[in-house]
Amino acid sequence: xxxxxxxxxxxxxxxxxPASSHQTGRPLFVTIVAILLVAVxxxxxxxxxxxxxxAGEGALGSLQVRLGVRxxxxxxxxxxxxxxAIILAGLSxxxxxGMWTLQNWARTAVILLLGAIGLYYGLTVMFDxxxxxxxxxxxxxxxTILRIAFSGLFGVVATGLIPGAIIYALIRLDAHFEESPxxxxxxxxxxxxxxxxxxxxxxxxxxxxILFTLAEAxxxxxxxxxxxxxxxxxWRPGSIIxxxxxxxxxxxxxxxxxxxxxxxxxxxxxxxxxxxxxxAEIAPSLVREIMRPxxxxxxxxxxxVYGLFGMVVxxxxxxxxxxxxxxxxxxxxxxxVLAVMILPTVxxxxxxxxxxxxxxYKEGSLALGATHWQTIRDVILPAARSxxxxxxxxxxxxxxxxxxxxxxxxxxxxxxxxxxxxxxLTLFLSSARTLTGNIAVEINYAAGAHRxxxxxxxxxxxxxxxxxxxxxxxxxxxxLSS
Amino acid sequence: MLLPVSSDAQLARRTVQLATGSLARRKLSQKVAFVFLWLxxxxxxxALVWIIGYVMVQGVxxxxxxxxxxxxxxxxxxxxxxxTTIVTTLYLVVLTxxxxxxxxxxxxxxxVEYAEETERESRLVSYLIAIARTGIEILAGVPxxxxxxxxxxLFVSAMKLKFSxxxxxxxxxxxxxxxxxxxxxxxxxxxxxxYREGSLALGATKWQTTVxxxxxxxxxxxxxxxxxxVGRIIAETAIFWVTxxxxxxxxxxxxxxxxxxxxxxxxxxxETRAFEKAMGTAAILIMTxxxxxxxINYTSRRFAARMMGKSR
Numbered sequence: 001x002x003x004x005x006x007x008x009x010x011x012x013x014x015x016x017x018p019a020s021s022h023q024t025g026r027p028l029f030v031t032i033v034a035i036l037l038v039a040v041x042x043x044x045x046x047x048x049x050x051x052x053x054x055a056g057e058g059a060l061g062s063l064q065v066r067l068g069v070r071x072x073x074x075x076x077x078x079x080x081x082x083x084x085a086i087i088l089a090g091l092s093x094x095x096x097x098g099m100w101t102l103q104n105w106a107r108t109a110v111i112l113l114l115g116a117i118g119l120y121y122g123l124t125v126m127f128d129x130x131x132x133x134x135x136x137x138x139x140x141x142x143x144t145i146l147r148i149a150f151s152g153l154f155g156v157v158a159t160g161l162i163p164g165a166i167i168y169a170l171i172r173l174d175a176h177f178e179e180s181p182x183x184x185x186x187x188x189x190x191x192x193x194x195x196x197x198x199x200x201x202x203x204x205x206x207x208x209x210i211l212f213t214l215a216e217a218x219x220x221x222x223x224x225x226x227x228x229x230x231x232x233x234x235w236r237p238g239s240i241i242x243x244x245x246x247x248x249x250x251x252x253x254x255x256x257x258x259x260x261x262x263x264x265x266x267x268x269x270x271x272x273x274x275x276x277x278x279x280a281e282i283a284p285s286l287v288r289e290i291m292r293p294x295x296x297x298x299x300x301x302x303x304x305v306y307g308l309f310g311m312v313v314x315x316x317x318x319x320x321x322x323x324x325x326x327x328x329x330x331x332x333x334x335x336x337v338l339a340v341m342i343l344p345t346v347x348x349x350x351x352x353x354x355x356x357x358x359x360x361y362k363e364g365s366l367a368l369g370a371t372h373w374q375t376i377r378d379v380i381l382p383a384a385r386s387x388x389x390x391x392x393x394x395x396x397x398x399x400x401x402x403x404x405x406x407x408x409x410x411x412x413x414x415x416x417x418x419x420x421x422x423x424x425l426t427l428f429l430s431s432a433r434t435l436t437g438n439i440a441v442e443i444n445y446a447a448g449a450h451r452x453x454x455x456x457x458x459x460x461x462x463x464x465x466x467x468x469x470x471x472x473x474x475x476x477x478x479x480l481s482s
Numbered sequence: 483m484l485l486p487v488s489s490d491a492q493l494a495r496r497t498v499q500l501a502t503g504s505l506a507r508r509k510l511s512q513k514v515a516f517v518f519l520w521l522x523x524x525x526x527x528x529a530l531v532w533i534i535g536y537v538m539v540q541g542v543x544x545x546x547x548x549x550x551x552x553x554x555x556x557x558x559x560x561x562x563x564x565x566t567t568i569v570t571t572l573y574l575v576v577l578t579x580x581x582x583x584x585x586x587x588x589x590x591x592x593x594v595e596y597a598e599e600t601e602r603e604s605r606l607v608s609y610l611i612a613i614a615r616t617g618i619e620i621l622a623g624v625p626x627x628x629x630x631x632x633x634x635x636l637f638v639s640a641m642k643l644k645f646s647x648x649x650x651x652x653x654x655x656x657x658x659x660x661x662x663x664x665x666x667x668x669x670x671x672x673x674x675x676x677y678r679e680g681s682l683a684l685g686a687t688k689w690q691t692t693v694x695x696x697x698x699x700x701x702x703x704x705x706x707x708x709x710x711x712v713g714r715i716i717a718e719t720a721i722f723w724v725t726x727x728x729x730x731x732x733x734x735x736x737x738x739x740x741x742x743x744x745x746x747x748x749x750x751x752x753e754t755r756a757f758e759k760a761m762g763t764a765a766i767l768i769m770t771x772x773x774x775x776x777x778i779n780y781t782s783r784r785f786a787a788r789m790m791g792k793s794r
Binding site for chain 1 (some may be wrong): 508509511513516518519520521523525526527529530533534536538540545550551552553565566568584585586588591592593596597600607610611612614616617619620621622624625627628629630631632634635636639640649650656659660663686687689701711716717718719720723724728729732733734735736744745747748751752760761764767768771772775778779
């Protein structure tokens with residue numbers, strides 16, 4: 001921030017100080033930068049003309065050949081080069097004029113420009129050094145790492161010294177640069193619009209997601225048809241069996257997604273709500289201090305780790321259930337893994353909802369002689385109802401959208417899951433595939449209508465999640481307004 | 483009683499009706515219920531301890547210096563270490579954070595500092611702001627495989643960036659954008675109003691106030707959000723499975739393919755069944771996440787304490 005006493009037009013002891021810092025003279029440094037910029041402008045013009053006008057066989061001619069602007073057929077891109085040179089020269093001249101007249105915008109532009117060049121250079125050095133250290137079979141020995149790091153550092157310092165010094169000096173010379181009130185207002189307005197643009201970036205992304213997935217799915221909607229995809233019970237992509245026999249029915253995946261999510265809710269929600277009540281109402285603060293980070297940690301663990309755990313630990317356990325064709329990989333495994341994965345979401349939101357119940361509800365109930373449990377059951381939980389339902393619905397959204405952990409443990413068969421024996425409960429031992437899994441398993445080798453059908457799977461998933469999440473949002477908003 | 487029918491009154495009446503059973507029976511039912519609640523809490527902690535404990539115990543056996551410094555062997559052998567996957571994960575973290583943080587913090591600054599007064603000035607802008615808020619809420623709920631599909635369609639195919647660090651970084655940035663916006667918004671809202679008033683009263687413009695006073699005060703909160711997003715990127719697999727390509731070599735530039743640690747775990751376990759190596763990588767992932775969580779706890783606690791202390 002600028003110091004108050006360096007502002008122009010300040011009065012001291014009733015006497016008007018020099019109205020502008022111009023009188024203190026233009027620092028030598030700024031002159032140098034301006035001259036450098038003029039040099040860049042002249043260089044751009046000269047270089048542009050030299051490169052775009054056909055030269056003889058001399059050094060210039062061979063340079064043109066080496067840079068690829070001249071080949072056997074004659075000159076290439078000469079118009080583009082000339083245009084780029086003129087634009088570059090114009091911009092540098094403008095900046096040079098701005099620096100010469102001590103305009104603040106020119107200073108900012110020069111600083112940003114040098115910063116961008118530095119960033120680019122830093123990135124190059126980083127990739128280069130990392131390639132040397134980690135690129136081979138084995139990481140190079142410590143001595144070599146030190147040498148590479150040292151030479152890289154030296155390179156950065158050596159080449160970054162001049163731009164860095166310019167940036168530093170320009171920042172220090174703050175007081176010399178003019179900023180007229182009009183310019184200040186202009187910049188404020190620009191920043192306001194720029195910030196509005198960043199605020200709209202999320203919407204832009206949502207819009208692009210809808211646009212691109214729909215555009216890619218359009219082929220499937222036109223060629224295969226909505227009915228076939230939404231009601232078809234056979235998924236047999238053409239790239240495996242031959243295009244004429246391809247079938248793209250999504251019912252098996254829709255059923256799989258719904259069953260896996262249902263299982264996760266049945267297993268996970270009682271645990272989550274119980275934990276939420278425990279944390280919000282019953283547990284002493286010491287237990288809370290331990291359990292809350294534990295629940296947060298559950299949310300942070302990568303989904304592949306859950307999947308790996310399901311593959312290595314849960315699958316052999318489930319295989320012990322003696323039912324024919326029970327592989328251990330299937331809906332039950334996926335439901336358990338998903339139940340643990342939705343725990344943090346449901347617990348946190350349910351706990352918030354329970355905490356948001358006004359204190360006097362609880363106090364009134366206790367004062368009337370109800371036990372703590374009666375208060376929880378008959379006063380607090382009903383009052384927090386919509387928040388708890390929202391938590392469960394958000395859990396459903398999370399379970400529907402989970403991908404990697406599920407494809408590792410669910411078996412990914414493309415048939416509609418059926419009970420393995422006469423006992424209907426063995427349905428959950430059967431292998432299945434979810435909508436998310438369908439995309440992840442096949443997208444990397446799909447092409448044509450198959451690929452488009454996978455994008456349609458994505459559209460369907462997106463719509464389901466959108467529906468579920470807006471329901472949860474509606475319930476939460478209702479809670480806030482009541 | 484002639485109370486107005488409010489929800490309070492209804493609840494109170496209901497309690498009166500219920501509090502009539504015998505005291506012993508009510509106390510017994512409370513005991514039973516509490517046992518179940520404690521059981522639920524215990525099960526949650528037990529699940530966490532089981533998962534982390536198992537992966538760590540299995541993983542630590544594999545982890546040694548050689549494992550950390552060798553690159554994965556290609557093909558389906560499942561041999562080799564994880565050196566290049568660590569570096570690729572770091573690249574992805576830096577890339578996504580560099581892309582998403584300016585956008586996210588800018589959006590949060592606008593929504594907290596500017597939205598209110600601009601809303602009053604123009605109806606168009608107030609519509610835009612409402613749309614922006616809805617967009618952020620929607621984006622926060624989009625599952626990661628959809629981001630992957632989107633990145634595959636836009637960055638990999640349409641923009642011809644191929645399976646590369648850049649495609650993956652851009653798609654990953656979309657994933658963490660709502661996280662950064664939300665945490666930054668909360669951090670900015672926690673800055674006391676008096677800070678802004680003081681700065682504005684000294685003649686600073688809105689922008690100077692924001693950059694010089696509000697953002698520094700909110701910085702620990704914003705950093706918490708950034709660390710949270712780092713964790714999300716390290717843990718993310720689905721997006722990178724679809725956009726990163728999965729080459730075991732070190733990416734030589736932004737446009738070359740790579741493999742993050744989480745993706746490596748998936749490929750080892752699903753494609754080559756090399757469970758020991760997968761456990762080793764998973765153990766490293768868990769250690770990183772635990773460390774990040776500790777940092778988040780520390781910074782967010784300090785931020786809360788600071789804001790409480792200063793607003794007094």
